[in-house]
Amino acid sequence: MPGDVFNTTSTALESAEFCLDEHIEYQGKLNISFNHLPLSFEEIAKREGPDETGLFEPKTCTPPKNSRVAIIIPFRDETKALIRTRHLQYLLEHMISVLKRQQLHFRFYIINQISGSPFNRAKLLNVGYKEAIKDDPTMDCFVFHDVDLVLEDDRCLYSCDGNPNHYSVAIDKFRYRIPYKKIFGGIVQLDRKMFKAVNGFSNEFWGWGGEDDDMYRRVVMGENFKIHRKPPEFARYKMIEHKRDSGNRKNLERRPMVNRWNFKALIEKRFWQLDGLNSLEYNVVAKEVNHCFVNVTVDLLYDI
Ligand code: UDH
Numbered sequence: 001m002p003g004d005v006f007n008t009t010s011t012a013l014e015s016a017e018f019c020l021d022e023h024i025e026y027q028g029k030l031n032i033s034f035n036h037l038p039l040s041f042e043e044i045a046k047r048e049g050p051d052e053t054g055l056f057e058p059k060t061c062t063p064p065k066n067s068r069v070a071i072i073i074p075f076r077d078e079t080k081a082l083i084r085t086r087h088l089q090y091l092l093e094h095m096i097s098v099l100k101r102q103q104l105h106f107r108f109y110i111i112n113q114i115s116g117s118p119f120n121r122a123k124l125l126n127v128g129y130k131e132a133i134k135d136d137p138t139m140d141c142f143v144f145h146d147v148d149l150v151l152e153d154d155r156c157l158y159s160c161d162g163n164p165n166h167y168s169v170a171i172d173k174f175r176y177r178i179p180y181k182k183i184f185g186g187i188v189q190l191d192r193k194m195f196k197a198v199n200g201f202s203n204e205f206w207g208w209g210g211e212d213d214d215m216y217r218r219v220v221m222g223e224n225f226k227i228h229r230k231p232p233e234f235a236r237y238k239m240i241e242h243k244r245d246s247g248n249r250k251n252l253e254r255r256p257m258v259n260r261w262n263f264k265a266l267i268e269k270r271f272w273q274l275d276g277l278n279s280l281e282y283n284v285v286a287k288e289v290n291h292c293f294v295n296v297t298v299d300l301l302y303d304i
Helices: 041-048 083-101 121-135 192-197 211-222 254-262 264-268
Strands: 068-075 105-113 141-145 149-151 187-191 236-239 283-289 294-299
Touching (some): 041 083, 121 141, 121 294
Parallel strands (some): 068 141
């Protein structure tokens, strides 16, 4: 039944020593390519060995606070050639082994929007957060991760460190340079306390663009956190090339929506606290473990 398929608060290794940097088996730079046929989800699971709920846990140490990570991926594949599905296969094929070497307790959540409405990346990410903590209330670190960005160096740690973090700092498509100063898109991470404090993402950005810039402002202007960017020598990503998805046209409202942050009176009213986690409504259509991740198919209740 959707919503209560897991009860996964792990106690298995409670007496083992905490995972420290010395437990991490760094390889450094990774060889990433997308010119082979990716492994299937079943093959990835067979190689990497999650439990039956899609959870990965370190074998020899206990993950300390802030190392219980839900990686949340906004998703929809409306292509005949299953292009986004292929991206997901490449991503999981590479990232699961990296996160295992980083000795994290982690689970991937793929939040899959049903057809018929404009894509809403931010609302999907809010759903992922809610579903992840419903399954495992001890999850304390959340990585919001586009499906087409693959890490090129495993020294970029995915555990939380008390700061909101921006990960996709150096992407090949942007010649490994940050495209603009206030960027907070692609891959970002917040711990549970911070994500709740900013009221998650806005639910109101339908179509492409703006939701990440709104999130930047929630974090920096709304709640006065300081965003840290991961070091560009490690936070290097390859973006898998693709065309714009149908169903994800540019949102023509995105600029005025982001520009709400220019109005002092609105900020004084703390308008972001009326739109986000606390106003989130959705219907889970299906929720199941697909070998190496949790797949949540969701109706975001578009009614504009
Ligand atoms: N996404 C999907 N399906 C969709 C739309 C988006 O899975 O139909 C997800 C996916 O995780 C993607 C993320 O949402 O990585 C962000 O989507 P995006 O289209 O905003 O960003 P992306 O960087 O592409 O993938 C930007 C437009 C690319 C146009 C390229 C023209 N050369």
